[in-house]
Amino acid sequence: MTSLQVLDLSFNYYDDDYDDGKDRIMTMDLKNLCNLEVLNLDLSHLYGDVAELFRNLPRCSPNKLQELDLGWNNLTGMLPRWIGQFMSLVVLNLGWNYITRHDPYEIGKLSNLTDLDLYTIKLDGTITEEHFASARSLQYIDLSNNALKIEISSDWQPPSTLEYVSFASCQMGPLFPGWLQWNVNITHLDISSAGIADRIPQWFSDVFSNVWFMDISNNQLNRTLPADMGSMSLLQLYLSSNKLTGQIPTLPQNLTWLDLSNNLLLGLTGHSAIGSANLRQLSLFSNRLAGHIPESFCKFQRLGVLDLSNNFLEGELPSCLRVMEFMKFVALSNNSLSGKFPSFLQKLTNVKFLDLSQNKFSGRLPMWIGS
Template structure:
């Protein structure tokens, strides 16, 4: 194990320096390593934990950094990293790439081993696009921070499947749509921040959500319901028809109307098709009653 993070001085590491290859825990936070990743990292095949936070690295993240099959904790926060997110090692449990300049989208590479991932922090970058649906498969995830990016689209509906989640921060993005109702069942959730987005509709009502204050939802102009002061008098509750549902509601009402009219017409045609025929034709009427009498006689005589 080699740890030197947290020093008050900005220390420099020479290009010819390299830690022993059998090292499994490397912490060089606040050491001046940049602008590029040190090439000697490739020789550390047994590395379990890597901390190069605040080290002045300003290049892309080379793919070989994550090819280590035993690397489970990665902290590259507070650097000047650029470019897209790389492929992440399948066993990565703790990932911190916050406070960089990473761009591009968040792809489903994070979902390789759902039960192993515990913490993801991609905050304060320049990531765009939607939150991938595959993130909801991270069953063991306890902390998720995607704040301070350029994310758009809706929060995945299946986010409630992440039952182990204790903290989620999606603030300061451009997310839209409603807060998924599935989140009401996230019993371990103790911290939530959805502020400064474009979310709309009702805030879910549940024991979990009742514990969050207004600041968790502030900055969403079309969001309503407790703990916000904005009421939802003009917003229909989930599953109810109301103003603002547009063509979908109109189509639903039309289908209901067509269904009931069809039943009424079928009843009228069927009823008068039989009764009318018996009333207009004496022979049919006599034949019908003789048929009924014969059935009754057979029933009584066994």
């Protein structure tokens, strides 16, 4: 089958109830498939030495292999240095395996590479700008959950235009990675658990104006949130478990998921500061929010998760919250909320979790709570 251009054996996984539980070793010899452009073996329950698998790939000259997907398998061993010979590669996906490599500089030689996925394998060492010096086409990069240290100068301008950037659990701090400011086309940014102990830079809102998914949680970001975030395109924002202080400014109006929990935030400014009626999840627990829950919360009619626990909120709950028919998770514990058991909860028939403990509610539990 030497004319074969695409070979897709992906998603051939076994059912634990009907299979003997054995993974499959890659025994195919593909060296003579000189026209092969795409090889997709994602989630095929392959195991064995990744170097041996690479030896079985087409080694013709010129090599035409453009897409290699080996993700979600049980491949082990060390990534071979001669991977840099596959110069036609555009997509390389090795994520979710047990592949090791110290300082994988060979991948940086793949000048045509647009998508690089090395999520959750066993890489270690230090990544510098030299690793990406030849990566002129790179748009998608995921190095998350590896023992990597990212040491790139703030002045360095990448040779490519990055759009999807994920370095979760890679060590990038303590300073905020300034080299990201040259990537104004980023739409997905995950630098969570990256050891960043710095304030949010002034260029933040402008540079990341196109980002729709942002996760910078579990760092040590300090001081206040930028006042000009309202103009950003964010749909999902995760900044939990930092050391952010001050008031919550006006945030993007398209937000659907917002998590600012476990910070030192004091409260809200204005009446529509934290998103639009499209908000699905709002997590502000473990801050220093005080005062009444504002009536403006009632506009979040599609809200499914509301967590305001462990703050300093007081007063009665706004009765207009009864319009939140999609609500499934309500956590308001450890505040100073008061009044009778909120009768509007009778309308929220989809609620599966309700925590009103450690407040100042009074009176009797209503009869309808059992139905």
